[in-house]
Amino acid sequence: MSPAVLYRQLPGEGLDTFITEFRKAAARDPFGTVFIVPTSYLAREVARRLGDGGASFVADTVTTLPGFARKVFFEHAAAETPISAADSRLILARLLAAGRYPLLAGTGAVDELATLFDVLIMRKVDYPAALGDLASAKSAEIAALFGAYLRFLDGHGLVDESTLFSRAVRLLAAGEFRTVFAYGLFEPMPLERDLLIALRESADEFHYSLPYAPNPAVFPDDGEWLHPDMVVSGDAPDSHLSHLAGLFSRREPGDCGKFIRLAERRDREGEVRAIAQEIRDLLAAGVRPDEIIVAFPDLASAVPYVEEVFPDFALPYTASGGRPLSASPLVQALLSVLAVPARCYRREDVVALMTSPYLPNAGGCELDILSREARITAGNWDGRLAALIFALEEERARPDSAQSRLAEKIASIDAARNTVRGLFADLSVLEGTKTIREHLAAYRSLLERWQAPVMPAEGEPDLREDEARDLRGFMETLAALDRVSRLFPEEKVALLEFSSMLTLLLAGTRTGRRRHGNAVRVVGVREVAHLAVPYLFVGDLVEGTMPRLTTRLPFTTDAETRRLATRSKEDILREERYHFLAALLAARTRVSLSYPAADGATPLVRSGFVDAVREAFSPETWGNSDLPDSRLAAARRNYHRKGGYDSPYDGMLGDDPALTERFGDGAVFSPTALETYADCPFRFYLERVLGLAPLPQIDPDLTAQERGALVHQIAYRFYSGWTCDGNGPVTDACYADALRRILDAGREEAERFAFETPAWAADKEHLLGSPAAGRGLLERFLRHEAEVAASRFVPHAFEVSFGLPLAPGEVDAASVPDAVVIPLGDGTIRLRGRVDRVDVMSDGRFMITDYKTGSSHHRLKDIMAGKALQLPLYLRAVETLTGREGVAGTYYTLRRGEVKNKPIFWDAGLKECFSCFPGSGRSSVGDVRDLVDTTLSWVQRYLAGIRGGCFPPRSDAGPCPAYCGFKTVCRFDALRLITAEGNPDGTD
Incomplete structure (x- = not known):
């Protein structure tokens, strides 16, 4: 047995000596000398230092313990094959x-x-x-x-990677490795100890450096299990390192001067930004980037923040630990080829495949929109697209339709339909139950036929390098799956299972990251041990990440875990303490700790390790909220400044001849467009000036807009036919006949929709009624009509249109194709729209009604405030068309749970007429004309804002409406407006 020397030293202490001695031994015996370290990161660092020093050594002799076991296995095993x-x-x-x-x-x-x-x-x-x-x-x-x-x-x-150790112990030949240096291994597991003891017994020299300090809360392992012949203690002098080594013990707090600093940040992004600014300050002071390490307990979750923030501060960095191949955009594109047929041609999968730059198919963006309009979720693409073409052909047959636009759209859908047919025909070869090798063959054949992936011929060099590396990793994974498939030669699996198998392999295969020489190193906390770095930042110190106290083994109870005697909570806490302490000991000049206070809206609990540091060393704080080197900081400050909107970046464009021409005296406006401007000028700018529209929502059943159109059409058909036959208001005497007519119209209109879903069946039952569901919406509508028949208002005109194309059979005979011109002081406005219903009294005075199938309606106060314009403008338009006097405006709610015609305003002199309307008591006005004139004054202001180029976000601090589809591009910030007082058009 060789003499074994045990060195008990602080983490990082004595590494230089070990490297020097290894260099000497390797020069004498390059194949019989080995250097074992705890992490791959440290192995690369030792190899780099040896190379920088001009030493010659065999590359795989500087390795980790698993790497050494693999080396022994490969050199001796002939009949067995290692697997990942x-x-x-x-x-x-x-x-x-x-x-x-x-x-x-x-x-x-x-x-x-x-x-x-x-x-x-x-x-x-x-x-x-x-x-x-x-x-x-x-x-x-x-x-x-x-x-x-x-x-x-x-x-x-x-x-496998675990049984490899027992094989290595058995295969280790006496005298094969004559000089062994093992450095920094913390509490090796039993099988690892077996390998170390076997190595100690076979070597001529065995040097083992144990991370140690007289602190049993962190360092209980004294190395006696190795049975050393000699023990060398490397007691550190009384310095900040020795004080640090006593962390978590019962020692008196020590003085570390300004060596340790601590800060709390608002959230994780803010924490990484503060770290980046500190690094910029260090670089400005002459510190080299490679003299700085940033460490996180959970590197994988922190890297996305680093990737977003560090480029903003122009910081060169290199991150350790590759990402899973399954996270590569290129690999995800290749997986989507399998995902489309495996998941039954889901819309989002097909669109992802068609929009990928790595695949040869084109037209994905247009297909995204068309598939939304066709309400495709999965499956029957051809039938849904055909139905959309049929609907557009019907619309095209109408004399008032936009023929050229519809013809162009139909041609576009037909082209997309052919593209989808070809795509699905290609993908069909992947379907079915096959052996793994048959699935692989079909998949590879399709990719080869498509010449996928499509690799760019030019572009950013680093990105192209990443893509090439990811592609190599993907092809190697396919080869690995091919090898494994030979273990199951006859077993057949479905495509979804094959896709899951490949995804599992790709998720377990990591691809390396680019490494830069002179760059800030971003690593995991467990990789910092034993390094020597001038400046260290350790972030995200919150409970659950550091320490991570997961004690229970998978598929076991707490009691079973204790009985198996694997690791107790105390063992895991001690290990977590060690990794934290070893990281602190790696810093030479300064260590800056930090933790986020919240993750979004969720508060976070700072790590108990932070409290231990604060109690032991009373660290100073570091950093501030000012980030002068951030290229986004100026934009951020601009975004959060207080006061009214006053710049082009706020939508204040000023006079523009194009706006004057487009929205001048000849322009035609709808009340809806003006209400949009009143609510949010910026939304008006996006919709009406730029012509943008949110992507349509995918609804396999009736949309809210279609539901409203259905109810409007049924009401129009019923009342236009009812009054044409000479009938008056619906009363109890004619109720049965009216109910029959409206239900007939409802059934006919409902049959125009070809939905077959349970939701549509429920919608029809809600509309038409049934013995199980009771009275439907249409019957409740007629019942309410009978209840208000005593009002002296008689239904007279329905769907009165002006300024819009006239479709026969869909609008009232009083409709006109020209816009209505309404005076506005010294100017006019040309108005278009469609009034759902006009009820008249015997003396010719009238009331207008707007059907509402939604849940949110304006009130009288909204009209006074200039937010609700529709009813007053429609009333004045009908007055202009007919010469009659308007005296009221109502919203008729027709929805599940509520059927009610509610007057929003009415002439106070007609109290007896409105007493039968529920909820009308507070909506009377002294002079309806004055109310309409108030609305017209608001319209004047809005027209001035539109023509003057004033399109700021909303000017009130309330929440944006949930229905707004422009949330992702909105610049609205309620905080900015807390101190601002301004007009709706953004002026002061």
């Missing part, structure tokens, strides 16, 4: 799919079982015997699957 973690999970998935383990099924079961099996192997747990009386049916299934898995590996000559 992703491969082992795939094998587990196939064994689970056999269906003999009902208690182990569920989402994420494969990953959890793989974790459990790794723990059982590495900790040498005799499962399930170790459970004793806690054994159960579930543990029996786990043991059966565990045994089946190990037998499968043995039967096929396979070795």
Whole structure:
């Protein structure tokens, strides 16, 4: 047995000496000298330092303990084949799919079982015997699957990443590695200890540096399990490092000067921005980027913030730990080829495939819009697109339709239909149940025929390098799946299962990131140990990430975990403390800690480690909210400034001849457009000036707009026919006949829709009524009509249109094609619109009614405030058309749960006429003409704002309406307007 020297040293202490001694030994015996370190990151760092120093050494002799086990295996094993973690999970998935383990099924079961099996192997747990009386049916299934898995590996000559250690112990030849340096391993697991002891017994020299300090709260392992021949203690002098090493102990607080700083930030993005600004300040002071490390407990979740923020501050950085291949946009595009047929041609999958720049298909953006209009969710694309063409052909047949526009759209849909047919024909070869190798062959053949992926011939070099690396990784994964498939040569799987298998492999395969020489290093906290870096930032120190106290093993109870004697909560806490403390000890000049106070609207609890540091060292704070080096900071400050809107960036465009020409005296306006401007000038600008429209929502059933149009059409058909036959108001005497007529009209109009969903069946029942559902909406409408028949107002005209094309059979005979010109002081406005209903009294005075099928309606106060313009403008338009006097305006609510004609304003002199209308008591006005004139004065102001180029966001601090489709591009900020006082058009 060789002499073994144990070094008990602080993390990072003595590394330079180990590197120097390794260099000497490797020069004498390059193949018999090995240097084992705890992390791949540290292995790369040691190799870099050796290379920078001009040392010659064999690359794989500087490695981690798993890397060393793999080295031993490859050099000696001939009959067995190692497999990756992703491969082992795939094998587990196939064994689970056999269906003999009902208690182990569920989402994420494969990953959890793989974790459990790794723990059982590495900790040498005799499962399930170790459970004793806690054994159960579930543990029996786990043991059966565990045994089946190990037998499968043995039967096929396979070795996974855990069983590799036991193979390496057995294969390790005496005297093969003559000089061994093992540095910084923290509490090796039992199987790892077996390998280290085997190495210690076979080597001529064995040097083992143990992370240690006289602090049992962090360092209980004294290394005596190694049975050393000599122990060398590296007690640190009384310095800030020795004070740090006592963290979490009962020692008196130490003085670390300004070495440690601590800060709280609002959220995670704000935290990363503060770190970036501090780094910019350090660089300005002459610090090199590679002298700075930024560490996070959960690197994967932090990297997206870094990728967003660091470029904004022009910071060069390199992140460790590759991302899963499944997260690559290129790989996701290739997976979408499988996802489309596997998930029954879902709309979002097809659109993703058609819009991907990595695939040869084109027209995805147009298909996105057309599929929304066709209400496609999945499945019958051809039928839905054909139905949309049929509907447009019907619309085109009308004399008032836009012939050329509709013809162009029909041609576009027909082209998209042919494209989809061709795409689906190509994808059909992937469908069905096949062996894994047959699925692979069909998939590869299709990609080859498509010449996919499409790789750009030019572009940003780093991005092209990333894409090429991702493509290589993808092809290697396909090859790996091909190799694994040979273990199941006859087993057939559905396409969805094959797609899941490939996704599982890609998720378990990580691709490296670009590495830059002189750049800020972004790493995980567990990678910082033993490094020596002048400036260290450690962020996201909140409970759940640091420490991460996950004690229970997958598929086990707390009691079972304790019985298996794997790791207790105290063990995990100690390990988390070690990684935190080892990171702090890596800093040489300064360490800056931070934590976010919230994640969005969810408060976060700062880590207990933060409190321990605060109690032990009373650290100073660092950073502030000013971020001068952020290229977004100026925009952010501009966005949050207070006061009224006053710049072109706020939509205040000023006089523009194009606006004057477009919205001048000859322009025709609708009340809806003017109400949009009154509510939000910026939305008017987006809709009416730029001509933008949100993507249509996908509704496989009746949309709100269609529901409203259906009710309007039924009411029009009923009353136009009813009055044409000489009938008056609906009363009890004629109620039965009226009900028959309106239900007939309702059934005919409902039959125009070809929906077959349960929701549409319920909608029709709600509309028409049934014995089970009771009276329908139409019957309740007539009942309400009979209740207000005593008002002396008689239904007279329906769908009175002006300024719009006239469609025969859909508008009242009083309709005119020209816009109505309404005087506005020294000017006029040309108005277009359609009045749902006009009721008249015997003396010719009239009331206008607007049907509403939604849940939100304006009130009289909204008219006075200039927010509701429709009823007053329609009333004045009908007055202009007929020469009669308007005396009232109502909203007729026709919706589930409410049928009511509610007067919004009415002439106070007609109280006896409106007493039968529910809820009319507070809406009387002394002079309806004055009310209309008030509305016209508001319209004058809005026209001046539109023609003057004033399109700011809303000027009140209330919430934006939920129905607005422009939320994603809106510049509205209620905080800015708290101190602002201004007019609706944005002027002061």
